[in-house]
Amino acid sequence: MSAFKHALAARDAHIRTLHIALVALFLLASGMGFGWYSAPRQLTVYLPPDLRAASQRPWWEVPxxxxxxxxxxxxxxxxxxxxxxxxxxxxxxxxxxxxxxxxxxxxxxxxxxxxxxxxxxxxxxxxxxxxxxxxxxxxxxxxxxxxxxxxxxxxxxxxxxxxxxxxxxxxxxxxxxxxxxxxxxxxxxxxxxxxxxxxxxxxxxxxx
Missing domain, CATH: 3.10.450.230 (VirB8 protein)
Structure with missing residues (x-):
């Protein structure tokens, strides 16, 4: 009988763990979805006129x-x-x-x-x-x-x-x-x- 109760307790603990994992995944997906939705759909990148050489600059910097x-x-x-x-x-x-x-x-x-x-x-x-x-x-x-x-x-x-x-x-x-x-x-x-x-x-x- 004790073995049966132990198995039920382990099952319940596993179910609770899965519930917590599902909630965490839902929150993570919601955060990623909000970030994707609020991200700008267009981004202006100013490039120098001479591209024969590499250029490294912040994207917002205007040459x-x-x-x-x-x-x-x-x-x-x-x-x-x-x-x-x-x-x-x-x-x-x-x-x-x-x-x-x-x-x-x-x-x-x-x-x-x-x-x-x-x-x-x-x-x-x-x-x-x-x-x-x-x-x-x-x-x-x-x-x-x-x-x-x-x-x-x-x-x-x-x-x-x-x-x-x-x-x-x-x-x-x-x-x-x-x-x-x-x-x-x-x-x-x-x-x-x-x-x-x-x-x-x-x-x-x-x-x-």
Whole structure:
């Protein structure tokens, strides 16, 4: 009789052990499922432009070349008025709004309205491009912290009224760039222009 009771007690102990193991497995599976569900579905990894050599960096670190390319591309597109600044300027702002911080968008929009009221945009054609020899270099990108940079763009600005040239200037634009990773569909760069870090400076005509 005692042997039978001992066998029953051992069986019950084994069942309790299995119950504990099942509960532990359930909790572990639930934790893994929650982690999988809450993990980001997309992850931006910034790679250096030259992949001939290996590169080791934190996934969240944005290479200076990427920051420069972003700042130049967006700034150039904002200031590309192929037909008339009165229509092209607001169109560009609307298209590129996701690449501007809210404060920068309001600042540029205000500048547009002021220039429109002064009659500076109608039939005005404009374009900006890099000064030869003044493209990307490490000194053109100042790293403020992990999420903020100041990019120095040395550009030539050409403006025409109808077919008549009215402006050609070489200007240094110090542009602030911030991490702005809030909408991958509208802004795959994960960056945004935060307007000028300081006042632009006119360069000498003989810039090399």
């Amino acid at each position: 200076p070349a990427t920051v420069y390319a972003f700042a130049f591309t967006v700034f150039q597109q904002i200031n590309r008025w192929p037909t008339s600044g009165e229509t092209d300027y607001p169109h560009n702002l609307n298209v590129l709004r996701s690449y501007l911080t809210p404060g920068c968008y309001r600042q540029i929009e205000q500048t547009f309205r002021q220039r429109q009221q002064n009659g500076e945009l109608r039939d005005r054609v404009r374009g900006v491009y890099e000064i030869p020899g003044r493209g990307f270099s490490d000194k053109q990108v100042q790293i403020l912290d992990r999420d903020n940079w100041v990019v120095t763009l040395d550009l030539t600005v050409d403006e025409y009224f109808h077919s008549e040239p009215v402006k050609r200037a070489t200007i240094r634009y110090p542009i602030k760039v911030s991490r702005y990773d809030i909408d991958k569909q509208k802004n795959p760069w994960g960056l945004a222009l935060d307007c000028f870090a300081s006042l632009p400076q006119k360069l000498e005509a003989a810039t090399s």
